[in-house]
Amino acid sequence: MDHFQFRDSELHVEDVPLSAIAESTGTPTYVYSKATFLEHLLRFQEAFAPLDPLTCFAVKSCSNISVLQLLGEHGAGMDIVSGGELQRALAAGVDPARCVYAGVGKTDEEIEFALRSGIGFFNCESSPEYRNIERIASRLGVTARIALRVNPDVDPGAHRHTTTGVRATKFGIDIEDTLAFFEAHAGSPHCELCGLHAHIGSPVREVMPYVVAVERLLATIDLLEQAGHPISTLDIGGGFAADYETGEAPPARTYAEALVPILEPRVRDGLRIILEPGRSISANAGILLARVQYVKEAGDRRFAILDAGMHTLLRPSHYDAFHFVWPCRPPAGMTPPARTREPAIPGLKNYDVVGPICETGDYIALDRPLPALERGDLIAIFGSGAYGMSMANRYNSMPLPAEVMVDGTAVHLIRRRETHEDLMSHESRVAAPASG
Ligand SMILES: Cc1ncc(COP(=O)(O)O)c(C=O)c1O
Structure with missing residues (x-):
């Protein structure tokens, strides 16, 4: 381990x-042990390799720039939640196009910084935030790529402080409201609304909550596409457990064995998968x-x-x-x-x-x-x-x-x-x- x-x-x-x-x-x-970092990253990458995903390390879990540099040099993108974390990713030499930016309270300054840096995706958490990104992108004359964060309403069995993907939290929007959100917001010349994002909680020691969440997300993608909203990217978040107490956490391959068969056909049809592991690596x-x-x-x-x-x-x-x-x-x-x-x-x-x-x-x-x-x-x-x-x-x-x-x-x-x-x-x- x-x-x-x-x-x-x-x-x-x-x-x-x-x-x-x-x-x-x-x-x-x-x-920190460099070999342990790399071993965990490698095991994660190998387990999910059939999906050819972008693995974005959750910077919030361990944010020293040497750690980010190490993981970035070995293929990781970054999952960030603030301008400060973006600054760290840039200082570590990580390509901003390989960074995804979540967080419910992005300020104007942070949004502008991320747009000017060429961030890969905003994981957008609300309608007012979307409007704000659109306003700032329009002022800068750029296009923001946006994944909407949705709550698949799955109980991950995590601590109440880290349960995020259920109904009525401050994060994202309820999954039933996704189509209405796209109908209201898609088509802006300055926002490419083309992804879905979810993070159900941390740590998730069972595979089933992910399976249920991913099935709900895929059904929502089908609904969106039938309504004329093409979805290129699905980010299923992090939360994969780390073995704090021998035997309590499944290895990366156990999650992958359950998720790869569900997602692989969609990847073959062109869906890009993003993963955001933090603790399972650090x-x-x-x-x-x-x-x-x-x-x-x-x-x-x-x-x-x-x-x-x-x-x-x-x-x-x-x-x-x-x-x-x-x-x-x-x-x-x-x-x-x-x-x-x-x-x-x-x-x-x-x-x-x-x-x-x-x-x-x-x-x-x-x-x-x-x-x-x-x-x-x-x-x-x-x-x-x-x-x-x-x-x-x-x-x-x-x-x-x-x-x-x-x-x-x-x-x-x-x-x-x-x-x-x-x-x-x-x-x-x-x-x-x-x-x-
Ligand atoms: C949006 C998002 N992605 C990824 C993570 C990383 O979670 P973990 O370190 O449990 O993998 C978190 C943790 O809070 C998160 O909020």
Whole structure:
């Protein structure tokens, strides 16, 4: 699954011990494995190869420009949701024509930037947004290519914060209203309305929600085409699960085995498929490396307090997400056989693994069986490559962590750790009134 493995009783990323990275870069640090990124991208591309799709990596999941550059150089386009993400894709050298742009609140400036850059597709989320893109494209004298985001009303079984493709969400429009939308909007000289887009949620651990969604989307395409609206592109979004806990997520080929037979005949008839995987490529390509600051007991709880918390990795407190946590140098006999919630190792103690933030909800793992921990121990928080650094924030004036990319024995610093000066670099004190 990934290149984070225990060797000689110590966790390594590819050929580098994590302790060496802590030594050179400090903690907390996001540590990525280049080989793991490429393996996951390749597996995804191979599984869906019969559809010859455009695979647009969801930039929001892991947005460092070195990551985007790596994936772009290996065939990925980008799925973006803001002008900032477009700027990153461009800085990474990705062809803007291979980028698709979703997001419910695109501003005039962002739309103009995307049009001037030559974005591949706007995934349009509403009628007012369509009118705005049309207005700006007309002013610039260009044509925008648009896929309408529709909600196929499928429950993906995901967390309520990441369920997007059901009725009446802020995303897209209900699928029943698609024809009416096309009748109202198609034919503009500045907008080529020629695609459908859907993203049902994340993570989707079952194949069936995709199958149902795709069948509804294809039926809608038939309806549109019968009414004289040709559709060239179908973007079925992302949400393909990552294996946070051994065995819970199907591999890319399982999704593909169900979807390829349904979509292949349409591809033969000229339909172009776009996919937007994020976490299935990035989650297991990164860990968060942190250090135990203090261990303390209170009542029946035992706390390991790290230098990383909800500001560094928001997923546990925001989504109740599970991340496997383990010391990088476990005591003899305590190397975990698998990354499960209940490792079958005698002698473990239960810890609440928490951060330094002044919130009771600041935790990485609760009641987690672990080897005895001490101040100074290095801790790996696995599966943190997706929605880790990209959701990190500066709450409590905590500087953002560093990011490194490991390639074999080479360690590349791809984002330096922020300093206290960085924290205030956009601020200024109100000038004192001139005296006299
Ligand atoms: C429109 C869209 N596409 C793709 C994704 C990527 O999802 P995931 O990282 O679960 O694959 C998201 C995630 O929120 C999304 O909103």
